[in-house]
Amino acid sequence: MADEPPQKLQGTANLNHESAVSDSKPAYTGKPMSFFRHMSAITGYGMTPDSLQEYRRDFDDYYADTLCKRCEENRDWLIQYSPIVRFMMDQVKEVNGSLSSENIKCLPCSKDQAGGFHPKYGILLCQNKLRDRSHTEDTMAHEMVHAYDHLRFNVDWADFKHLACSEIRASTLSGECRPYQEWMVRGQWKFLRHMEACVRRRATLSVSGHPALKGDLDAAGKIVDQVFESCYKDTRPFREVYK
Ligand SMILES: [Zn+2]
Numbered sequence: 001m002a003d004e005p006p007q008k009l010q011g012t013a014n015l016n017h018e019s020a021v022s023d024s025k026p027a028y029t030g031k032p033m034s035f036f037r038h039m040s041a042i043t044g045y046g047m048t049p050d051s052l053q054e055y056r057r058d059f060d061d062y063y064a065d066t067l068c069k070r071c072e073e074n075r076d077w078l079i080q081y082s083p084i085v086r087f088m089m090d091q092v093k094e095v096n097g098s099l100s101s102e103n104i105k106c107l108p109c110s111k112d113q114a115g116g117f118h119p120k121y122g123i124l125l126c127q128n129k130l131r132d133r134s135h136t137e138d139t140m141a142h143e144m145v146h147a148y149d150h151l152r153f154n155v156d157w158a159d160f161k162h163l164a165c166s167e168i169r170a171s172t173l174s175g176e177c178r179p180y181q182e183w184m185v186r187g188q189w190k191f192l193r194h195m196e197a198c199v200r201r202r203a204t205l206s207v208s209g210h211p212a213l214k215g216d217l218d219a220a221g222k223i224v225d226q227v228f229e230s231c232y233k234d235t236r237p238f239r240e241v242y243k
Helices: 035-043 049-062 064-081 083-094 133-152 160-174 181-185 188-208 217-233
Strands: 104-107 115-118 122-126
Touching (some): 115 133, 122 133, 160 217
Antiparallel strands (some): 115 122
8 A cells, every 4th residue: 555644643752851850858857767666667566557657658758869869770770771671762762752861750659659651741760669670670661651652642641541551551561560480381371361460450450540530440440451452462662572
C-alpha cells in the first residue's frame, strides 16, 4: 500500500519538570529517631500499627537526603549502563521525547507507589519506596513505557481503557513481572501463566489507584479484562518480550 498515512506523533516533546520540584528543604519535624524506636520497629515490641506508621513516616523524612542521594545514584547509573533503560530512552527519543536526569526526579512519596509519570513533568521515582537498584530499574522502565505511549499513541489518560492498556504494557515490558529462576526451570507454560497473572494483578492495582476509582479493585479488574488481550500482545517498541 502506497498511501499509508504517516505515523501520528502524540504529545509534546517537552517533559520538563517545571515547578513540580521544590528545592528548599523542609526541617525535620518528626520525633527523635532513637535507637529504641529503630529496635521497636524491627522487633515489633512496643509498636502499635499507628506508631509503626508514624515511625515509617519519620524515617522517610529523617533520611530524606540519604534516600534521595541513593535514588539519584541508582538513576544515573542505570541511565548509563542499564540496557532496558537505555533502550527505552532511545525509543522515547524516536518519538520526539527526551528523558534524562533533568526530568526523572527522585522525591519522597506518601502513597504506596514506586514511581509515576506525568505528561508535563516527566518521571517520578519514589526515593522512599524503592528497595534497590533493580527495583529502580524496573520502575524506570515501567514509567518510560508510559512516556513512550504518551508520545507515540493518542493516549487519553482520563480514559480508563487507555490507562489500563498502558499499565498492562508497562507491567509486561518493564520486567517487573519477570519470573524468578525457579519458575524458569519449571517450564515455559508455567512461566507464561505467572507472567500473565502478574501483569493482570499489577495493572489492576495501578488502575484502581486512579482518583475516580478510589481503589475499587473489582471495577479496575473489569476494565483491565476488557483490553487485556490486545494490549498484552502489543509489545511495541520491543519486538518481543524476552525477559
Ligand atoms: Zn504505571
